[in-house]
Structures are given as C-alpha cells and as structure tokens.
Amino acid sequence: xxxxxxxxxxxxxxxxxxxxxxxxxxxxxxxxxxxxxxxxxxxxxxxxxxxxxxxxxxxxxxxxxxxxxxxxxxxxxxxxxxxxxxxxxxxxxxxxxxxxxxxxxxxxxxxxxxxxxxxxxxxxxxxxxxxxxxxxxxxxxxxxxxxxxxxxxxxxxxxxxxxxxxxxxxxxxxxxxxxxxxxxxxxxxxxxxxxxxxxxxxxxxxxxxxxxxxxxxxxxxxxxxxxxxxxxxxxxxxxxxxxxxxxxxxxxxxxxxxxxxxxxxxxxxxxxxxxxxxxxxxxxxxxxxxxxxxxxxxxxxxxxxxxxxxxxxxxxxxxxx
Amino acid sequence: xxxxxxxxxxxxxxxxxxxxxxxxxxxxxxxxxxxxxxxxxxxxxxxxxxxxxxxxxxxxxxxxxxxxxxxxxxxxxxxxxxxxxxxxxxxxxxxxxxxxxxxxxxxxxxxxxxxxxxxxxxxxxxxxxxxxxxxxxxxxxxxxxxxxxxxxxxxxxxxxxxxxxxxxxxxxxxxxxxxxxxxxxxxxxxxxxxxxxxxxxxxxxxxxxxxxxxxxxxxxxxxxxxxxxxxxxxxxxxxxxxxxxxxxxxxxxxxxxxxxxxxxxxxxxxxxxxxxxxxxxxxxxxxxxxxxxxxxxxxxxxxxxxxxxxxxxxxxxxxxxxxxxxxxxxxxxxxxxxxxxxxxxxxxxxxxxxxxxxxxxxxxxxxxxxxxxxxxxxxxxxxxxxxxxxxxxxxxxxxxxxxxxxxxxxxxxxxxxxxxxxxxxxxxxxxxxxxxxxxxxxxxxxxxxxxxxxxxxxxxxxxxxxxxxxxxxxxxxxxxxxxxxxxxxxxxxxxxxxxxxxxxxxxxxxxxxxxxxxxxxx
Numbered sequence: 001x002x003x004x005x006x007x008x009x010x011x012x013x014x015x016x017x018x019x020x021x022x023x024x025x026x027x028x029x030x031x032x033x034x035x036x037x038x039x040x041x042x043x044x045x046x047x048x049x050x051x052x053x054x055x056x057x058x059x060x061x062x063x064x065x066x067x068x069x070x071x072x073x074x075x076x077x078x079x080x081x082x083x084x085x086x087x088x089x090x091x092x093x094x095x096x097x098x099x100x101x102x103x104x105x106x107x108x109x110x111x112x113x114x115x116x117x118x119x120x121x122x123x124x125x126x127x128x129x130x131x132x133x134x135x136x137x138x139x140x141x142x143x144x145x146x147x148x149x150x151x152x153x154x155x156x157x158x159x160x161x162x163x164x165x166x167x168x169x170x171x172x173x174x175x176x177x178x179x180x181x182x183x184x185x186x187x188x189x190x191x192x193x194x195x196x197x198x199x200x201x202x203x204x205x206x207x208x209x210x211x212x213x214x215x216x217x218x219x220x221x222x223x224x225x226x227x228x229x230x231x232x233x234x235x236x237x238x239x240x241x242x243x244x245x246x247x248x249x250x251x252x253x254x255x256x257x258x259x260x261x262x263x264x265x266x267x268x269x270x271x272x273x274x275x276x277x278x279x280x281x282x283x284x285x286x287x288x289x290x291x292x293x294x295x296x297x298x299x300x301x302x303x304x305x306x307x308x309x310x311x312x313x314x315x316x317x318x319x320x321x
Numbered sequence: 322x323x324x325x326x327x328x329x330x331x332x333x334x335x336x337x338x339x340x341x342x343x344x345x346x347x348x349x350x351x352x353x354x355x356x357x358x359x360x361x362x363x364x365x366x367x368x369x370x371x372x373x374x375x376x377x378x379x380x381x382x383x384x385x386x387x388x389x390x391x392x393x394x395x396x397x398x399x400x401x402x403x404x405x406x407x408x409x410x411x412x413x414x415x416x417x418x419x420x421x422x423x424x425x426x427x428x429x430x431x432x433x434x435x436x437x438x439x440x441x442x443x444x445x446x447x448x449x450x451x452x453x454x455x456x457x458x459x460x461x462x463x464x465x466x467x468x469x470x471x472x473x474x475x476x477x478x479x480x481x482x483x484x485x486x487x488x489x490x491x492x493x494x495x496x497x498x499x500x501x502x503x504x505x506x507x508x509x510x511x512x513x514x515x516x517x518x519x520x521x522x523x524x525x526x527x528x529x530x531x532x533x534x535x536x537x538x539x540x541x542x543x544x545x546x547x548x549x550x551x552x553x554x555x556x557x558x559x560x561x562x563x564x565x566x567x568x569x570x571x572x573x574x575x576x577x578x579x580x581x582x583x584x585x586x587x588x589x590x591x592x593x594x595x596x597x598x599x600x601x602x603x604x605x606x607x608x609x610x611x612x613x614x615x616x617x618x619x620x621x622x623x624x625x626x627x628x629x630x631x632x633x634x635x636x637x638x639x640x641x642x643x644x645x646x647x648x649x650x651x652x653x654x655x656x657x658x659x660x661x662x663x664x665x666x667x668x669x670x671x672x673x674x675x676x677x678x679x680x681x682x683x684x685x686x687x688x689x690x691x692x693x694x695x696x697x698x699x700x701x702x703x704x705x706x707x708x709x710x711x712x713x714x715x716x717x718x719x720x721x722x723x724x725x726x727x728x729x730x731x732x733x734x735x736x737x738x739x740x741x742x743x744x745x746x747x748x749x750x751x752x753x754x755x756x757x758x759x760x761x762x763x764x765x766x767x768x769x770x771x772x773x774x775x776x777x778x779x780x781x782x783x784x785x786x787x788x789x790x791x792x793x794x795x796x797x798x799x800x801x802x803x804x805x806x807x808x809x810x811x812x813x814x815x816x817x818x819x820x821x822x823x824x825x826x827x828x829x830x831x832x833x834x835x836x837x838x839x840x841x842x843x
Contacts, residue, residue, distance in 0.1 A: 219416040225373055226411075227480060228404035228434045230397070237430070238419050317464045318420060 010313055017309045021302050028298040029081070033074050036287050042066075043090045046285040064090065077291065086292035091284045096292040099277060104296075106176055107266075107274040110189050110196070111258035117197035118204055118254065126208025127235065133213055141205060148202030157195035157268040164191060174270040192269045196262060200254045207250050211243035218242070244315050252308035256301040324349045324520050325407075325488050329382035330369055332362075332544075339365055340544045342382070347488065347520045352511065354535030354552060355524045356567075358766035359737075361541040363524045367490045370522075371409055372399045387487060405435045408481035412493035414474035418465040424451070424476045425461025431483040447483070454479045454509060470632070471502035478509065485517050492524045499631035499793060504837040507534060526766065528571045529796075529839035532556055540564050556841065566768060572841055573771035574800035575778035582622040586657060586672075586754045586787055587643070592616045593651030594638050594811075612638040614811035615652065620755065625781065625788045627798035627819060629834070630808035639808070640759055640791050644675060657754070671700035674748030678760035680740035684732040691728035694718070694747045701751060717746040720783070722776060738769035742776065749784060757789045762797055774801055795838050799823050807831045 044060040045052065061067050065076065080087055086096035129141035165173035171191050179185045215221065216239050224234045263275030274293060281289035313319050323346035332340040340362045347353040355363045368374050370384055372391060384392045386406055391399065411417045418427060428447035432438060438446070448461055454475040465473055474494060481489060491510060495503035511534060514521050523534055531538050531552060538556075539549040540563065548561045559565045594613035601608070612635045620626050630636045641647040643654055645665040654661045656672050674697065677683040684693055694714045698704055705713065715725030721742040732740060741761065748756045758777070762770045778801065781788060792798050798805055798819070805822050807815040807830065815828040826832040 219411060219413055220419040222373065223411060223417045223477065223480070224419070224430070226371055226403055226409040227431045228400050228402075229430075230400050233434075238422075241421050242419070316421060318466050 013313055013319060014310060017306055021306050024302050025299065028302075029078055029295060030074070032291055032294050032298070033077060036291055037070060037073075039287075041285050043285045043287055047090055064088075081292075081295060087288045089281075089286055089289050091281075091286045091289075096289050099289060100274070100293055100296060103272060103274045103277045105179065106189075106271055107259055107262065109185075110193055110262060110271070110273065111255060113186075113189055113193040114196035114200065114258050114262075115251070115255050117193055118200040119251065121197065121201035122204035122208055126205040127212060127240075129205070129209040130212035130216065131231075131235065138209075141209070145202035145205050148198050149206075151199070153195050153199050154264045154268050156198050157192065157265055160191045160195055161268075174268070176271050188269075189271075192262070192265050192271060195265055195268075196258055200258070204247065204250055204254065208243065208247055211246045212239055215239045215243045241315060245312060248308050248311050248315070252304050255304050256297075259300055260297045323347060324387055325370070325522075326385040327366070327370065327382070328385075330366065330384065331381045332365055332369065332374070333379045333381075334377055338544060339378070340369070343541075343544075343546055344382075345539050345546065345549055347522060349487075349520055350514065350518045351537065352514055352521045352523055352535045354531035354538035355522055355541060356526065356528060356531050356538060357541030358526060358567075358768065360543075362544040363541055364492055366541070367409065367492050367522065367524055370407060370488075370490060371403060372396075373403075401435070404431050404481075404486070405484045406486055407488045407490065408484070408486040409490040409492065410474075410477050410481050410494045412496055414470050414477055414497060417477050418473055420465055423462050423464055424456075424459070424468070425463075427476065428461075428480045428483055431480045435484055447479075450479045450483045451476070453513075454482075455505075469502075470498055471505060474498065474502075474506055475509065478506070478513070482513055482517070482519075486519060488520045488522065489514070490522045490524070493526070494523075495530070496525070496527075500795065500834055500837040501631065503530075504839075507839075510534070527839070528556065528568060528767075529841045532841055533839040540567065568841065570767040570771040572796070573767075573774065575775045577625075577778040577782065577801075579803060582624055584622040585619045586622050587620040587789075588655045589616055589618050589643070589652070590655070591652030592639065592642060592649050592654060594635075594642055594647060595650045612811050613642065613649070616808075616811075616813050617652070618806055618813065618816060620787050620789060622754070623781065623785050623787055624804065625790060625802040627802035627805035628789060628791045628808060629793065629795060629798050629805060631793060631834075634808045635811040636791055636808050637759070638811075640757060640789075643789070644673060644757065645670060667700045668702070671697065671751050672754045674751075674753040674756045676741070676744045676748050676756065676758045676761040678763055680737045680744065680764060683744060684740065686732055689729055689731060690714075690718070690735075690743055693732065694728070694743060694750055696747060697751045713750060714746070717750050718743075720749075720780065721746045722772075736769075738765055738773060741765060741769075741773055745773075745776065745780070749780065749786065752784060753786065755787045755789060757791065759791045760793070761790075763792060763794055770797070777801065795823075795834060807834070 042057070042061070044057045044064060044066060048057055048060060065073060068076070077087065084097055086100065088094070089096050089099055092099065125141045129138045132138045161173050164171045172188050176188045177184050212235075216234070221234050221238055224238050229237060260275065262273060263279055265271075266273040266275045274297070278290065278293045280286075281293065325347040327346070328344050330340055330343040331338065343362070343366055345353070355366060357363050365374070369380060370391065372394070374380065380392065382392070383390060386402070391402065391407075394402065418424070425444050425447050428450055429440065429443035432443040432446050433440070444461060451457065451459065451461070456472060456475050456479065459468070459472065465476070468476065478494075494510065495506050498506060507530065510521065510523070513519070523531065525531055535552045537550065538552045540547045540555065540561070542563050547563045548555060548559065555564065556568060559568060592613055593611065593615055595609040595611050598608045598610055614635070616639060618626070628636050628639070638647060642649050643661070645661045645663055648663050656669055659669055661669055691711060691714050694717060695710045698710060711728065714728050718725050718727055723739065723742055723746075732743070735743065744761070762773050765773060774797070777788065780786065790798060790802050802819045804817065805819045806813050807822070807828065809830050815822060815826065815831045822831060823835060826835055
C-alpha cells in the first residue's frame with residue numbers, strides 16, 4: 001500500500017479535527033440551552049419582583065420571547081449567535097454581545113498575560129530540574145512548585161497586593177483603567193496575572209520536568225550522545241521537542257481555565273472580567289447572558305484545543321498520517 | 322600495534338562490582354566478538370569505551386584508542402571523539418532514532434557535529450552515506466516511522482559510520498530483526514569493515530553470529546572475560562567449562578520420543594482474517610488488509626507443531642484467532658470438533674493455554690505467584706476450594722522445577738527463566754489439551770533456554786499435551802517440534818515433518834529462511 005503524500009495527510013488530520021470541533025460546538029449549544037432552560041426560576045418574575053402582577057409577568061414573558069416553544073427559541077438563539085447577536089440582557093436591557101464585548105477585553109488579555117508568564121517561569125525551571133535530576137536544584141524546584149500548587153491563587157493575590165501595591169506602590173491594588181493608556185492597562189493586569197500564573201506555572205514546570213526526564217531516558221538520546229552531542233546539545237536538539245506533547249496539552253487546558261476560572265482573582269482585584277459578569281448574571285437569573293457567556297467560553301476552549309491539535313501535528317510527524 | 326587497547330577495566334556501583342579486570346585488544350580491520358549472557362557486562366564494556374556510562378558508576382583501568390587515553394579525556398574532549406573516532410550501533414532500531422527528525426537530518430547531524438559544513442552540504446554527504454548502507458532509494462525527508470526495522474537499523478549504521486570512525490561498536494545489532502534482515506545487516510557491517518579498514522566490536526549473545534563474523538572473540542561471564550582467542554579455535558576447542566556449556570546450550574535439542582498421534586485436537590479450515598484500513602477519502606470503499614489468508618492445518622494429540630514466519634507474516638494474528646481472541650472473516654477453527662471463536666464458552670477455552678514471550682510483562686506484579694498460577698481456575702465449572710487450589714499450584718510449581726513454597730512470593734523475586742517456568746505452570750494448571758507457546762523462549766539466554774526446552778519436552782510427555790510453538794527462531798523450532806508450518810504474507814507456504822522441511826525445503830522462501838540462519842560448526 002502506498003502512503004498518500006504527507007501534505008494531504010496533514011489536511012486530512014486537520015479536516016477531521018475541524019469537523020469534530022464543529023460537532024462539539026453543536027452538542028455544547030444544545031446542552032447549555034437545555035440545562036439552563038430546565039433550571040427553576042422564571043427570569044420575568046425575578047425581574048419584576050415578588051409583588052408583580054401575574055399579567056405584567058405574562059406580558060414581560062411575551063416580550064422576552066419566553067412563551068415560544070423550546071425548539072423555536074433554541075433556533076432563534078443559535079441563529080442569533082451565528083450573526084453575533086447574543087440577545088438582550090434581561091436585567092441591564094442592553095445587548096449581551098456588548099456586555100461580553102466589554103469584559104472580554106479584560107479577560108482575554110489577562111488570560112494570555114498569565115499564560116505567557118506561566119510558560120516563561122515553568123520552562124526554565126522545569127528544564128533545570130530535569131537536568132539536575134536528584135540534585136539540589138531539582139529538590140528546590142519540586143518543593144517550590146509543591147507550594148505553588150498547594151497555596152490558592154487568591155492568597156498569592158493578597159500577598160502581592162500587600163507587597164507591590166501597598167508597601168512599594170509599583171502596581172495598582174485593583175481596578176482596571178481600560179486600554180486607552182496601554183501601559184496603565186498592562187500595569188493593572190500585572191498583579192492578577194502573576195497571581196493566576198504562579199499555580200499554573202508550578203503544574204507546568206512539573207509536567208515539563210517529568211516529560212523531559214522520560215525523554216532523556218529514550219534510546220535516541222543515547223544515539224545522539226554516541227554521535228558526539230553534548231549533554232546540553234541533546235536537550236535542545238532532541239529532548240525538548242519530544243517532551244512538548246504533554247506540555248502542549250497542559251498549556252491548552254490552562255488557557256481555557258484561565259479565561260473562565262479567574263473569577264476569584266477578578267473579585268480580589270476588582271476587575272470587570274467575564275468571570276464576574278457570569279457570576280452576577282447567575283445570581284440575577286439573567287439566563288441569556290449566562291448562555292451567551294458560557295457558549296463563548298466553550299467556543300474558546302474548542303478553538304484552543306484545535307490550535308493545540310495543530311501544534312501537535314507541527315511537532316510530531318507521526319500524527320500527520 | 323593494536324588500535325583499541327582495553328586494560329584492567331573495572332566498574333563498580335557502590336559495593337557491587339559490575340566489571341572486573343576486563344582486558345582485550347582490537348586491531349585495525351578486525352571484527353572482535355564480545356559474547357555472553359545477559360548481565361555478563363558486554364554492553365557496559367561498550368558504554369565504557371564510549372564513556373557513556375550511567376551516572377554513579379565508578380570506572381578504573383585504561384582504555385586507549387590509537388594511543389590516546391579515552392579514559393582520561395574530559396567530557397568536552399570526549400564529545401569530539403564520539404561519532405568521529407569511535408561510534409556505536411544499538412540493539413533496538415525501533416527506538417534508536419528520534420521520531421521527530423527526518424532520517425536525512427539525523428545522519429547529517431553526525432557530520433555537522435564534527436566538521437564545519439553547512440546544512441546543505443551535510444545533507445548531501447548524508448545522502449552518500451545512506452546510499453552506502455543500501456538506502457539510496459529512500460528520500461532523505463522520510464521519518465523513522467515510515468521505515469521498516471531493517472531499514473531503520475541501516476539508518477542507525479549510516480549515522481555511526483558517516484565519519485568513517487576508527488572503531489565501530491555494534492551492540493546486538495540484529496537481535497531485534499528477522500533472520501533474513503539479520504543476514505543483510507551482517508553482510509553490510511562486514512562490507513563496511515572491509516572497505517573502511519575500521520575495527521568493529523560485535524556484541525552478541527548468539528555464538529553462531531560470532532562464528533560467521535568475528536576474527537577473534539572474548540567470552541564474558543559475570544563481568545569478567547572468561548576466555549579470549551581466535552574465534553574458530555575458541556568455538557572448536559574451548560578452554561573453559563563456561564564456554565563449553567554455552568556452546569552446548571546453543572545447539573541443544575531436548576531428547577523426546579517422536580510423536581505421531583492420530584487424534585486431531587485442533588483443526589483450522591481456510592481461516593481468513595481481514596483488517597479494515599482507513600478510507601482514502603470519505604466516498605471510497607474501505608480497503609482491507611488480509612493478515613491471514615486461507616490457512617489450514619491440524620494439530621494432533623501430543624504433537625509439537627511449529628509455526629515459523631518473520632514479523633508481519635501473520636503468525637501473531639493467526640495465534641490470536643486460534644485462542645478465540647480475534648474474529649475471522651472466513652473458515653473455521655475447531656477444538657475437538659467444536660467451533661472456537663470470539664464467543665467460545667469456558668468449556669472450550671479451558672482446553673487451550675498460552676505462554677507469552679515477555680517473562681516480565683505478562684504477570685501482574687502485585688499478585689502472589691499462587692494467585693497468578695491459580696488464575697485459569699475460573700474457567701472450570703466447579704471452582705476448587707482455596708486449599709485445593711493451593712495444593713494444585715504447589716504440585717504444578719514442583720513439576721516445572723520450582724518449590725511449592727515459592728507460591729507466596731511475588732513475581733519480581735524471580736529471574737527471567739523462573740518467570741517463564743511460572744508462566745508454563747499457569748498454562749498447564751487446568752490440564753489443557755493444547756498449549757500455545759508464543760515466542761516463549763526468545764527472550765531467554767541460551768543456557769536458560771536449553772533448560773526450558775527440556776522442561777517443555779518432559780511436560781508434554783507427562784501431561785500428554787500438544788504444543789503450538791510460534792517462533793521466528795528456526796533453531797529452536799527445529800530442536801523441539803515434530804512438524805512445522807512456514808508462514809509468509811498470511812499464508813502457509815510449506816508444512817511437513819520438521820526434519821524433512823529443514824533437510825529438504827520445498828518452497829523457495831523456506832530455503833531462504835534456513836540459509837539466512839547463522840550456524841555453529843558441530
């Protein structure tokens with residue numbers, strides 16, 4: 001049997017991934033819509049308060065489109081999503097897209113910032129620990145990362161505020177001034193990004209270390225050494241790229257977590273991010289905002305997973321078949 | 322003057338001595354065999370020459386290459402010698418290459434590390450080297466996973482000889498390969514030695530390979546050199562008992578009365594196994610690969626039947642189908658007249674036992690030997706009581722040459738040979754009519770292998786059991802089987818009495834297989 005050309009194989013691989021990406025989104029939209037619909041609590045009644053007249057509630061339900069059939073409402077909602085119309089917020093009476101749009105400019109940069117920091121910390125110390133396996137540096141890294149995983153990020157957050165905002169006054173203690181002044185915006189996100197990044201970096205450094213140690217025991221590393229590669233040379237030329245597969249997987253998972261999971265940090269630093277929006281929407285039964293925000297998060301997770309899959313294919317030729 | 326001079330090489334880890342006073346010399350253009358069983362220190366000797374020992378080992382003695390003391394060089398200096406002056410080929414071609422780099426890159430890396438040439442020039446030279454090892458038809462842009470085992474081993478050889486080193490160390494270079502592939506690789510190595518005038522150290526456990534290849538040989542035993550000399554003399558007139566024992570074990574054939582039972586215990590009729598392959602595009606018909614192609618044979622009571630073939634010949638697939646672990650697309654397999662398939666009931670499954678190749682991987686390390694050996698009891702209609710089970714396990718362990726008291730120990734306490742005895746005990750505990758031995762002695766050292774073969778012969782008489790002996794190792798099949806099936810590309814190309822098939826093979830492929838096996842002079 002003759003193998004097809006490798007370019008075709010990459011396309012087939014990515015095509016398959018793309019189809020599964022679309023299917024995931026369809027299934028997710030059905031689940032999100034379904035679960036939120038079966039939750040108890042009528043948003044119309046909630047918006048009008050306990051003493052509202054039943055007629056008024058009924059009128060509002062009509063106005064919000066809540067009296068249509070489930071299927072019709074699902075297709076309305078999905079059709080809207082496709083053209084960027086997320087509907088009207090029940091509580092704020094503004095388009096959901098606008099609400100989310102404002103918040104995403106805080107959450108997305110924050111997540112990216114934290115991810116860059118976490119990678120920048122994790123790679124060097126993970127590599128160092130693997131190189132000095134069993135030595136002082138290794139024990140140091142393992143101990144520190146153990147602490148980093150064990151201590152919750154809001155504690156780091158408070159600690160950072162205490163040192164860098166109150167004691168030394170380098171960074172602001174909270175709030176976000178917007179991107180009109182990019183430097184000020186970045187300064188405002190720095191402490192939250194560090195607080196988010198430290199636990200993530202601890203996990204990533206450990207994954208890096210164990211993946212690298214496993215790779216360094218492979219036969220092809222010995223082959224490379226027998227060619228005359230130095231200890232350092234085999235790391236750069238052979239081990240690192242082979243160790244990247246588990247590391248990439250974790251980076252992908254961490255990005256998704258950082259985008260949605262920053263809610264506590266957003267609260268500590270008083271940042272107007274997606275997490276806080278979502279939290280407020282849930283407490284106010286603003287279901288249409290919840291649906292939109294969750295759908296957006298699912299979309300970003302799926303897209304990141306797709307990007308990670310593409311990165312796998314770049315790293316590993318065996319996946320291109 | 323000799324090119325490589327190893328003197329009083331000793332290795333310690335803590336209080337353990339791994340090598341003791343190993344000394345030998347190798348001259349230019351010479352092939353020097355280093356022979357011994359696993360754990361005898363052959364590979365450690367090689368890694369000492371390369372100065373690539375694992376951390377924590379303490380080395381003493383001297384290693385001189387062309388008058389230069391390798392053992393005194395700094396790591397930085399040694400990096401310049403590795404690959405340029407002394408190079409190494411490893412055993413496992415499937416894992417010895419970086420899966421993420423093309424074969425061109427990997428050969429070019431050897432060249433780039435030791436000379437000031439650009440990438441393009443290095444790749445040009447890599448193409449020449451790959452041509453030399455017989456891979457001229459393979460593009461440089463191929464990745465290792467796109468090549469066969471033999472081709473990969475040629476790439477490994479190419480990157481080792483790219484700079485025409487003075488000494489090439491080949492550590493079991495053909496152990497993981499089929500016999501015909503092995504013959505090609507051995508030919509290539511001796512051609513390279515002849516053309517380049519380099520010295521080669523050939524490490525192997527196979528005396529026949531050494532006999533074919535090496536000018537001189539050192540026999541290693543437990544970290545020391547037991548005997549060294551000109552190969553033909555050492556093999557013809559060994560000076561040491563250990564060498565004599567090794568030679569005897571290599572060509573050992575157990576004494577067993579020939580069997581010609583008439584009762585058929587297993588019958589395969591036109592068995593076909595097709596695998597579905599991935600579609601080329603979403604609209605095409607799904608292509609299939611025929612792994613087993615209309616195989617028919619019968620196994621008689623008390624008979625030892627061999628099934629030989631190279632990797633990819635379909636013998637593993639056929640074996641799984643015979644065990645009822647794989648669906649078949651045509652034909653039938655019958656045990657004592659009843660159909661054996663994926664849905665076969667316990668009363669059929671208990672008629673057949675299995676011993677696998679890997680004495681380390683085929684046991685759950687957390688269970689005691691008693692529990693491991695007693696496992697097949699669940700196939701019986703009435704499960705014996707705990708006490709009965711223990712009594713049966715104890716008796717069985719004694720039958721395979723272990724002690725009944727071993728049953729409360731865990732598997733890690735046993736050597737490879739002992740584990741294989743335990744595997745045999747497990748296969749025989751419920752007295753099946755048939756035992757399938759899937760490469761059951763391939764991972765064992767020659768002396769242990771000889772003992773296990775004797776044990777199998779004895780047990781087949783005692784329990785009147787039939788063996789299906791699946792192996793790529795023709796010498797073992799020749800030693801223990803009555804009849805043999807030769808499999809190629811999914812089909813049985815020849816079957817008949819073992820002695821007859823080996824003496825007068827009728828199919829060209831069988832002849833090719835038999836000719837490819839290196840032989841010891843007897």
